[in-house]
Amino acid sequence: MSGDRARRPRVATVAAWTAGLTCVGTPWPLPPPAAVRLTAGLLAALTAWLAVRAAGSLAVLAGDVLRGWTPRARPVVAAVLLLLLAGCGAGPQPGAGVASAGAGDVADVASLSAGESGALRVRVGLDGAATDVGRAQSAVRGLESAGGLARSTVLVAVPTGSGWVDEAALAAVEDLAGGDVVTVTVEYADRPSWAEYLLGGQRATRSAGAVVAAVRERLAAVPPGARPRLLVFGESLGAGALAAALPAAGPVDGCLLAGRPGSGGEPAVPGCTEVRNPDDPVAWWGPGLLVAPRAGLPWLPVSTFWQVTGALLPAMDQPAGHGHRYGRALAPAWAQLLGAAAR
The missing domain is CATH 1.20.58 (Methane Monooxygenase Hydroxylase; Chain G, domain 1)
Incomplete structure (x- = not known):
C-alpha cells in the first residue's frame, strides 16, 4: 500500500x-x-x-x-x-416557453433607425417594459408605427447578452433585399454573453420566444397577399436562444443561426440554416471537452478543453468568416434564405 x-x-x-x-x-x-x-x-x-x-x-x-x-x-x-x-x-440547459404579460406592461418605447439601403430597424431596450412579453409587444407597436408592415420582409434579430447585434450581418441582408426589410431587436439583458450562457440562457430564450410569437401573431392579421415574410436571425448566444425558443414560438419563413455556442459536431437545428466557422472556438467550447471528444474536433483529454478555452480570447479579433466573426460572410446564406422564403 x-x-x-x-x-x-x-x-x-x-x-x-x-x-x-x-x-x-x-x-x-x-x-x-x-x-x-x-x-x-x-x-x-x-x-x-x-x-x-x-x-x-x-x-x-x-x-x-x-x-x-x-x-x-x-x-x-x-x-x-x-x-x-x-x-x-452537462452544459447549461436553456429554458423554453413564453411568459405572459401583465396588465399595463406595454409601453411605446421602441426606437427607430435607418439601416443601409433604406431599411428600417426597430429596437426596444431592456427598460422598454417590465417583462419579455411587454418588450415584445412594444416592438410590435414600433414595427407598426414605423410602417414596417408594408415591407416585404420582417427580420427578428436576437441580440447577445449585452444587446449587441452584428451590424455587418444586418447590412448584408438589407443589401440583398434592396432595403425592403425591417429588423426588430429586443434587449433582454445588459451583461456579457458568457455570463448569460453560464447562467443557463433562460432569459435569452424567453425573450426570443416572446418576440417571435408576438411578431407572428401581428403578421397573421395582415391579409395573405400583403403579408411580409418573417425571418429570424441569431448569432452567438442569440443563435442558441432562437434554437431553444422556436419550437414553442411557432414556424417562421426562414431562420439563420451563426456561431451557435456548443454546436460543433452537432446536427443543424431543424428548419434553420446554420453557419459555423470551422475555427470558431465558441461553437466547440463546453466543459464536457475535459473528459469527452466531440465529432469533428481533434481531441486530447484535458488539453483540448484548455486550448479551446484559450482560443476564446482572440476569437473576435479575426476577419469575417474566421473565429467568432461572421458579418458579411453570411451573405451567401442570406441569399439562399431570401430565395427560399420568396418561393
Whole structure:
C-alpha cells in the first residue's frame, strides 16, 4: 500500500507534464498569444494533476470501505471532485416557453433607425417594459408605427447578452433585399454573453420566444397577399436562444443561426440554416471537452478543453468568416434564405 501511495504523486506529475506539453505544443483552433498558450498549458497541467490525485484518493477510499475502515476526509473530498468532473458534460440547459404579460406592461418605447439601403430597424431596450412579453409587444407597436408592415420582409434579430447585434450581418441582408426589410431587436439583458450562457440562457430564450410569437401573431392579421415574410436571425448566444425558443414560438419563413455556442459536431437545428466557422472556438467550447471528444474536433483529454478555452480570447479579433466573426460572410446564406422564403 505504501508503495502505491508513493507512486501516485509520480503518476500525477507525469500526467500533468503530458497534459501541459500537449496543450502548448499541439495545434489550436486559433493561434493565441504566447502568454495565453502558456497559461492554458499550466491550467491543463494543474487539472490533470488534480484529477489523477483525486482518482488515487478515491481508490484509497474504496479500499478502506471494503476493509471496513472509516473513510477519511481527503478521499471523500476527492470523490466529490471526480463526480463534479464527470458531470461537467452537462452544459447549461436553456429554458423554453413564453411568459405572459401583465396588465399595463406595454409601453411605446421602441426606437427607430435607418439601416443601409433604406431599411428600417426597430429596437426596444431592456427598460422598454417590465417583462419579455411587454418588450415584445412594444416592438410590435414600433414595427407598426414605423410602417414596417408594408415591407416585404420582417427580420427578428436576437441580440447577445449585452444587446449587441452584428451590424455587418444586418447590412448584408438589407443589401440583398434592396432595403425592403425591417429588423426588430429586443434587449433582454445588459451583461456579457458568457455570463448569460453560464447562467443557463433562460432569459435569452424567453425573450426570443416572446418576440417571435408576438411578431407572428401581428403578421397573421395582415391579409395573405400583403403579408411580409418573417425571418429570424441569431448569432452567438442569440443563435442558441432562437434554437431553444422556436419550437414553442411557432414556424417562421426562414431562420439563420451563426456561431451557435456548443454546436460543433452537432446536427443543424431543424428548419434553420446554420453557419459555423470551422475555427470558431465558441461553437466547440463546453466543459464536457475535459473528459469527452466531440465529432469533428481533434481531441486530447484535458488539453483540448484548455486550448479551446484559450482560443476564446482572440476569437473576435479575426476577419469575417474566421473565429467568432461572421458579418458579411453570411451573405451567401442570406441569399439562399431570401430565395427560399420568396418561393
